[in-house]
Amino acid sequence: MTSYDHTDPVIFPAGAATETSAAEAAQGEWDAVVVGGGMAGSIIAEQLGQAGHRVLILEAGPGKDLDLAEYESYLSRFYGAAVKDNQSPYPFNPNARMPRSTDTMPVRPDTPRDAFYLVQEDEYCTDTTFTRVLGGTSMHWEGKALRMLPEDFDLRTKYGQGLNWPLSYDDLEPYYRQAEAELGVSAEVEEQSYLGMHFPEGYVFPMHRMPPSYLDQTVARGVDGMRVSLADDDYTLRVRTFPQARNGVPNPAYDGGKGFVPVGAVSTSQVEEGERCQGNTNCVPICPVQAKYHAGKTLTKALRKGNVKIVTQAVASKVEIDEHDRRVTGITVKHYDALDSDRYETYTVKGTVYVLCAHAIENARLMLASDMQRMSRSELIGCNLMDHAYLLSWGLLPKPAGTMRGTSCTSGITDLRGGRFRGTQAGFGVDIHNDGWGWATGSPYTDLVELVDQRGLRGPELRRTLGNQISRQLLLAFMIDLLPERSNKVTVNERYKDALGNLKPVVSFKIPPYTMRGAAFARKLASDIFERLGAEDRTVYHRDRPSAVEHDGHWYNIVGGNHLAGTHIMGTDPAKSVVDHTQHSWDHDNLYLVGPGSLPSIGTSNISLTMAALAFRSAGHISRYLRAAKAPITVRG
Amino acid sequence: MTQETSADTELRDFVRFSAAVTGFSEFDLWGTGQAEAYHRTALEQVGPEAVRAAMAADPSAVHADPVVKSIIKLWYVGVWYRPEQAGRLDVAAWTAPGRSGAKPAVPEGGRDGEDGSSPPFVVSPDAYTEGLLWRAIGAHPSGAKAPGYGSWATPPAFEDHHEEEVR
Ligand SMILES: Cc1cc2nc3c(=O)[nH]c(=O)nc-3n(C[C@H](O)[C@H](O)[C@H](O)COP(=O)(O)OP(=O)(O)OC[C@H]3O[C@@H](n4cnc5c(N)ncnc54)[C@H](O)[C@@H]3O)c2cc1C
Ligand code: SF4
Numbered sequence: 151m152t153s154y155d156h157t158d159p160v161i162f163p164a165g166a167a168t169e170t171s172a173a174e175a176a177q178g179e180w181d182a183v184v185v186g187g188g189m190a191g192s193i194i195a196e197q198l199g200q201a202g203h204r205v206l207i208l209e210a211g212p213g214k215d216l217d218l219a220e221y222e223s224y225l226s227r228f229y230g231a232a233v234k235d236n237q238s239p240y241p242f243n244p245n246a247r248m249p250r251s252t253d254t255m256p257v258r259p260d261t262p263r264d265a266f267y268l269v270q271e272d273e274y275c276t277d278t279t280f281t282r283v284l285g286g287t288s289m290h291w292e293g294k295a296l297r298m299l300p301e302d303f304d305l306r307t308k309y310g311q312g313l314n315w316p317l318s319y320d321d322l323e324p325y326y327r328q329a330e331a332e333l334g335v336s337a338e339v340e341e342q343s344y345l346g347m348h349f350p351e352g353y354v355f356p357m358h359r360m361p362p363s364y365l366d367q368t369v370a371r372g373v374d375g376m377r378v379s380l381a382d383d384d385y386t387l388r389v390r391t392f393p394q395a396r397n398g399v400p401n402p403a404y405d406g407g408k409g410f411v412p413v414g415a416v417s418t419s420q421v422e423e424g425e426r427c428q429g430n431t432n433c434v435p436i437c438p439v440q441a442k443y444h445a446g447k448t449l450t451k452a453l454r455k456g457n458v459k460i461v462t463q464a465v466a467s468k469v470e471i472d473e474h475d476r477r478v479t480g481i482t483v484k485h486y487d488a489l490d491s492d493r494y495e496t497y498t499v500k501g502t503v504y505v506l507c508a509h510a511i512e513n514a515r516l517m518l519a520s521d522m523q524r525m526s527r528s529e530l531i532g533c534n535l536m537d538h539a540y541l542l543s544w545g546l547l548p549k550p551a552g553t554m555r556g557t558s559c560t561s562g563i564t565d566l567r568g569g570r571f572r573g574t575q576a577g578f579g580v581d582i583h584n585d586g587w588g589w590a591t592g593s594p595y596t597d598l599v600e601l602v603d604q605r606g607l608r609g610p611e612l613r614r615t616l617g618n619q620i621s622r623q624l625l626l627a628f629m630i631d632l633l634p635e636r637s638n639k640v641t642v643n644e645r646y647k648d649a650l651g652n653l654k655p656v657v658s659f660k661i662p663p664y665t666m667r668g669a670a671f672a673r674k675l676a677s678d679i680f681e682r683l684g685a686e687d688r689t690v691y692h693r694d695r696p697s698a699v700e701h702d703g704h705w706y707n708i709v710g711g712n713h714l715a716g717t718h719i720m721g722t723d724p725a726k727s728v729v730d731h732t733q734h735s736w737d738h739d740n741l742y743l744v745g746p747g748s749l750p751s752i753g754t755s756n757i758s759l760t761m762a763a764l765a766f767r768s769a770g771h772i773s774r775y776l777r778a779a780k781a782p783i784t785v786r787g
Numbered sequence: 788m789t790q791e792t793s794a795d796t797e798l799r800d801f802v803r804f805s806a807a808v809t810g811f812s813e814f815d816l817w818g819t820g821q822a823e824a825y826h827r828t829a830l831e832q833v834g835p836e837a838v839r840a841a842m843a844a845d846p847s848a849v850h851a852d853p854v855v856k857s858i859i860k861l862w863y864v865g866v867w868y869r870p871e872q873a874g875r876l877d878v879a880a881w882t883a884p885g886r887s888g889a890k891p892a893v894p895e896g897g898r899d900g901e902d903g904s905s906p907p908f909v910v911s912p913d914a915y916t917e918g919l920l921w922r923a924i925g926a927h928p929s930g931a932k933a934p935g936y937g938s939w940a941t942p943p944a945f946e947d948h949h950e951e952e953v954r
Contacts, residue, residue, distance in 0.1 A: 592880025
């Protein structure tokens, strides 16, 4: 018997996403109004609901129910879509659009107005995305769940770069554990104790690590023990698995021997499927069996308790502010009838406290569209936009290595995430991609076109060559740190509006030289690794793509990391940050901004686990705020 | 006893021809459950004359009839690429699942074929999961027919396919 046999299925309550109408929601006075039903919003709602507060979630996207029908429609839309980008499982929704990587292009005066959502007017454009459906971007995230390094929290003090956090690794450590339980993380403590990351005595992750793929093992044979010298220091590399928010084998030693019960699929007819990861290499864009964590799992818990209600198809369009005391007085919502109609009604919902969890770009967009920069002491709303810069390198291994099996990525090289070299160039993590060259070239479909159309292969030879060629593909993705820069930012502009008349986000994002020095080093390292593996380097960069960046006379393509952060950074000084260490707005007493936007730096860890830990921490503070506000003795003046 | 109609014969011929050009057995091809849908797609897209001409051509020629290429790709990934799109790596990249570093910008309108040209399309959701490509590469379609927990840790095993299997 595994602990899966004991799983008490956690099922999304039928009708919960539609039972509260926007009109009803606008009549009530809520303790907390949460904007966004993604990972951050679900955690906040679940925690506040648990503490006895009445919570309303406003969700821009559709999400009738996270039941089988809805989830399966996402899957079948994905299977049937000709253009299979990240967003292809989701219906096109003009009322709450999302960026599609296939829309990435510099917007010029003659670009059709509806061809894009994220407005980018610069030569360099990022193809980064986020998702606006119930469950948010976690519906299609990859699920890597790394902690940040202790040194990431005081980069400025240590290496004279970036910004310090108002918190330390140790301050956040208990919340990391809470987030690891919520997301269901699979990893081993021994393997993750590197570069200063530490865990309390006796801690184990909820589940054992994902087995490294055969491809990982192949790369490890060449890489383990490889020495690299960088800024007078020597580093020894090894291949290490990544902590993953997906169901594996529960660790019986978890929680002092109590073990861990994984959460499976939250939709009614899919319970028997939501078990452990099946390895269909499809984590991005959608996990067919819900082995991967998505916010629907937390949302389900929240809605089952009854204190939490949700309204979908409700686009928060304006934060209403009292000019006098600068408190938020309500959120104005445009509630649309259907995806294919631009008919909507406007409501204002009211609560004691307001929590914006619409993700980095949307939180900033909403505040800027509400003219809140005017009241910001730092004037940093929308500034310091960050995302990991990805540099791809790809090669052909001498022998089949089983590429195209397993989760998108099981292991990588993480030894260059930290070190003194960060005084001059960016650190990075390296992902070994189990899904081959797809991200870089469009493989395996492009291989098919090449072999059939260009080389004229037929019959058994075609079949054999395809198998051989694809099973030998190795793609290394370098995920490079990018520091906060004021000029990397989200703004709004009256010229660009969506179907509901909401302003679209305008993004200006350039890859700084510090990051490019890391990229140039990464490129050299990739060549060395390929050489050790006997792999033929097949990397080519294109100058004519919107992702092209020049550094030291060479061109690179830097693709988006989808780790959007930093548009309302936290700090200790209201003149230099937007929120404090609890994600409480410096400028508006009853407003919290929760999500990756609060991160003052992103280091080299995929941001969501840290964001989730911060959300748990903030939930406690918001709950205290609410208790104080509700206490009868409180006199507000 | 059953009356073989000319439509049946045509379908059989189509599958026999497809087996020769794809490298999979007729048995495999019938097993996908897609034979009729693919035959119909080819007929609708280029017309019976063109399909007949493609099947009569020497399938091994490098510069074969582009319709032959469309038919092979249809079996491999379930996508109908128009014969004029033969060799277009950018078109192939849009249709590949997953992240999109290589995907050229395709405005909403371009995807919908509003520019007058018909874009490539997936014949049906099943066509995607039944694609022969996944079997050829010893894998499984992204997102379906999962091979099971931990299966990725072992060396790859390609399905045993001998030349004689293909007739
Ligand atoms: C392809 C991809 C892969 C990724 N892989 C990883 C990974 O491996 N590891 C990792 O740590 N992170 C990963 N991420 C990033 C991760 O998904 C995000 O960091 C995370 O989902 C952010 O959570 P959030 O709750 O802040 O925002 P979201 O999950 O985006 O949720 C925001 C919610 O707000 C709603 N909303 C937006 N605007 C409004 C509005 N105006 N009114 C009402 N509601 C609104 C949205 O519909 C959505 O439901 C990945 C992202 C992508 C795209
Ligand atoms: S590999 Fe497959 S089963 Fe596992 S998490 Fe990814 S999509 Fe889900």
